[in-house]
Amino acid sequence: MNFDDFYNEFIENKHDELEKIRFDANRKYKANMLAFKYSTISVIALSVLTLIYSDFTAVLFLVVMPFYFIGTAIGVVSRLKKHIKFRYKKEIILPMLNYLYEDVKYKSYQKISVNLIRKSLLLKKYVHTHKGDDYIKCRIGNAIIQFSEIEACGTRSDIGFFNGVFIAASFNKYFKSKTIVYDKRDYTNFKKSLLNLSGDTNEAEIIKLEDSVFNKKFKVIGENQIESRYILSTSFMQRLLDYNNKMKKNVSFSFVDNKFFIVMPNAKNMLEPTILKSIYDKEYIELYYNYLLSITDLVHNLDLNTRIWTKE
């Protein structure tokens, strides 16, 4: 799988109406932003003059102008995004997904179920509601993966306490107990007690593993000492570490109900069109390609495809 091959085959020759719409909108946006800039300067200049001459009538009239221009510019962007978002996802993102994964189900306006997020026990607060988009379910080899961008909100539902990607994957071993691998920076000593008190875990304990590098990076909580070690074999611990180093983010993992969950913080809203660059801008598309490729890497690096164990 190579980005250049994908780009040459699916994107390069597309110079159609979609880019024309974006180009026109971009021109309108830039014109309005320019007008906003100059009208703001004019208002400031006039304000100074009217302060000197004590006549505010002109300023009261002119002060509306910058708001008009900035409002129009925002309106242009929002209308454009609404107009081209659906087509962008269908014509650019979907081919990318089909190129990278198998059996793709893509719902650009949907998000991963809140029940899965709660079940994962990965986020530090109770997820009351969540926002999000770009729900993707696919198969990579033998592994079934589903993921989406989420903004998790606590009890005051409008305030998000986590922004990022939530991934749920089928795991290649059977297990009955829960094991949670927290990035140490996201872990507090209170967390284990809280999980036990709330009934989310059943007498979970800290699992002391043999790998000192892994212990420096992660804190592991599990319900069953042997099963947690069965899941976190020495080679799997190394792969989790390698993946974490590669992503350069505070990645946390959990193993619940025979599923493998991963959360990765990410402030940027991915897979969205931009007005400032061409729809077919190679660098921009490559950013999204690499984001989606990181999911494939996850399956390969963590060896989730291997089914030599109990699972067929």
Added chain:
Amino acid sequence: MSVGLGIFVAIVSIIFIVLFLMAIIGVFIRNSLVRKRNEVENTYAGISVQLKKRYDLIPNLVSVVQKYAQHEKSILEEITKLRSQALDKNIDNNNKVDLDNKISKAMGNVLMTVENYPILKASDSFIALQRSLNEIEAQLSASRRYFNTAVTEYNNAIQVAPNNFIADIMHLTAKNVFEISETEKQNIDVKKLLNS
């Protein structure tokens, strides 16, 4: 009350308080050591469970291999004999580990022999058996790792002061961690065999 009597009462009180505190600390240390010793025994029981599962697989392995490889009678007889010895309830822990290593070697020999019988290697029953064996090996490895963690914590606990005084009174001695034998490392690499 005279000053001398007052000092005497104060000294006796201090001695009593110190002894009382020492007794509480002693009880606390003793309980902690007992917990750690019991944890080691529990974790060893975890290994025994997995070993039992492995022994239970041997008759199946023998019957599947026998069907296709009748000329390998001696290897199959050896592993069956070792299994009978391992299931003897009177066997002590040291002999158990020794027998376990011998069984690992014998199973490795059986799996190596299978390489010479492609029809057997490709049969559904043998593939299912290998899958179960792989699973047991992974669980056995997890149990041994937990055992080693428990033993290391126990050994640390009985060797540091002041725990070592209580440990001496309780006749607690250091235990050995589970080391994977060289034969096991070489012979029971089922994953390698599967991929070959």
